[in-house]
Amino acid sequence: MTPVAYERAGDVQAALAALSAADDGARCIAGGTNLIDLMKENIARPERLVDINGLPFDRIETTEDGGLRLGALARNADTAYHPLVREHCPLLGAAILAGASPQIRNMASNGGNLLQRTRCHYFYDVGVPCNKREPGSGCPAIGGLTRQHAILGASDHCIATHPSDMCVALAALDATVQVRSQRGERSIAFADFHRLPGDRPSQDTTLAPDELITHIVVPPAAAFRAHSAYLKLRDRASYAFALVSVAAALDLSEDGTVRAVRVALGGVAHKPWRLPEAESLLVGARPTAEHFALVADALLRSAQGQGDNDFKIPLARRAIVRALETAAAGTVDNQGRVPEGALQ
Numbered sequence: 001m002t003p004v005a006y007e008r009a010g011d012v013q014a015a016l017a018a019l020s021a022a023d024d025g026a027r028c029i030a031g032g033t034n035l036i037d038l039m040k041e042n043i044a045r046p047e048r049l050v051d052i053n054g055l056p057f058d059r060i061e062t063t064e065d066g067g068l069r070l071g072a073l074a075r076n077a078d079t080a081y082h083p084l085v086r087e088h089c090p091l092l093g094a095a096i097l098a099g100a101s102p103q104i105r106n107m108a109s110n111g112g113n114l115l116q117r118t119r120c121h122y123f124y125d126v127g128v129p130c131n132k133r134e135p136g137s138g139c140p141a142i143g144g145l146t147r148q149h150a151i152l153g154a155s156d157h158c159i160a161t162h163p164s165d166m167c168v169a170l171a172a173l174d175a176t177v178q179v180r181s182q183r184g185e186r187s188i189a190f191a192d193f194h195r196l197p198g199d200r201p202s203q204d205t206t207l208a209p210d211e212l213i214t215h216i217v218v219p220p221a222a223a224f225r226a227h228s229a230y231l232k233l234r235d236r237a238s239y240a241f242a243l244v245s246v247a248a249a250l251d252l253s254e255d256g257t258v259r260a261v262r263v264a265l266g267g268v269a270h271k272p273w274r275l276p277e278a279e280s281l282l283v284g285a286r287p288t289a290e291h292f293a294l295v296a297d298a299l300l301r302s303a304q305g306q307g308d309n310d311f312k313i314p315l316a317r318r319a320i321v322r323a324l325e326t327a328a329a330g331t332v333d334n335q336g337r338v339p340e341g342a343l344q
């Protein structure tokens with residue numbers, strides 16, 4: 001048995017001090033739905049757990065410019081069902097509710113969701129090597145069982161995918177992650193928060209070990225409110241991670257053409273996958289299946305299967321088209337269809 005010290009941070013300064021004192025051995029814990037599993041499997045071995053649940057980061061508020069500020073400690077369920085989330089970005093609520101189970105969403109925090117680790121089965125099996133778990137040990141997934149693995153942005157060192165649904169919507173919505181350490185505060189653009197594996201797959205994100213996520217900021221998204229969709233394709237209808245998921249949002253002008261579009265993919269790469277140049281192909285065009293297919297082709301141009309997961313390339317292509325068609329027809333959130341203009 002590995003002994004673990006536990007402390008409950010009474011305030012933000014105490015939490016930051018505990019994390020920065022870290023000899024690499026302290027980790028903060030929020031809902032515990034991922035970290036405790038990793039500890040039970042002997043994959044995470046923190047010497048000290050800093051419980052941050054008493055910190056004042058559990059609110060969901062609007063920002064001055066009409067965006068949203070999501071506390072890192074707000075629970076995924078509270079976030080998904082919050083009236084402000086429904087009003088400002090139903091896409092986010094839909095993505096969260098596509099993930100995990102009601103019980104897990106009740107515990108899981110927003111900050112923890114961003115930092116959940118890959119579900120690569122080799123990563124979870126301490127009996128085999130894994131570059132993400134033990135840098136330099138090798139990657140048995142390459143040439144192994146790859147049904148869940150990446151088709152985009154992989155490297156010779158790791159082909160794992162990021163498992164979050166919430167993060168796919170946050171990537172589409174151009175969110176930023178607000179973090180704090182004893183050195184001060186900084187804001188990380190969502191596109192820069194998660195990393196591609198490169199030759200350092202052990203590092204999932206650009207967050208430093210002594211940094212605490214305090215909030216996630218979603219910029220004003222009213223333009224996409226009436227036309228968004230989250231489509232998740234998986235092996236079971238619920239309680240399963242995405243093989244492919246798509247967060248799609250359209251801003252349609254009065255003449256019916258596309259003013260702006262966002263498409264982010266989940267289940268296909270080490271981070272939520274976006275390609276603004278692919279999105280720009282749709283600007284000024286009519287929202288038709290033919291035009292959506294052009295975006296899909298551009299998004300998947302560099303896709304490469306690993307064998308078992310070759311099916312993901314045509315699956316992703318069809319999913320992108322379907323998600324955009326669904327978005328064009330009008331947002332359906334957890335309360336039903338959102339009529340155009342109804343929430344303005």
Ligand SMILES: Cc1cc2nc3c(=O)[nH]c(=O)nc-3n(C[C@H](O)[C@H](O)[C@H](O)COP(=O)(O)OP(=O)(O)OC[C@H]3O[C@@H](n4cnc5c(N)ncnc54)[C@H](O)[C@@H]3O)c2cc1C
Binds near residue numbers: 037073076
């Ligand atoms: C069976 C199962 C099925 C699941 N299915 C899905 C799914 O389909 N889709 C999906 O998206 N997710 C799924 N999840 C994952 C779930 O959403 C995550 O486990 C959860 O969001 C993690 O949040 P947490 O608060 O419990 O994090 P914790 O387990 O407490 O922490 C996770 C990591 O984040 C760090 N951390 C937490 N908060 C902060 C902070 N504020 N600042 C800095 N570091 C922090 C911790 O140190 C730790 O490293 C599933 C989980 C389980 C167990």
Ligand code: SF4
Binds near residue numbers: 157
């Ligand atoms: S894909 Fe990544 S996480 Fe999976 S075994 Fe290879 S190095 Fe480890």
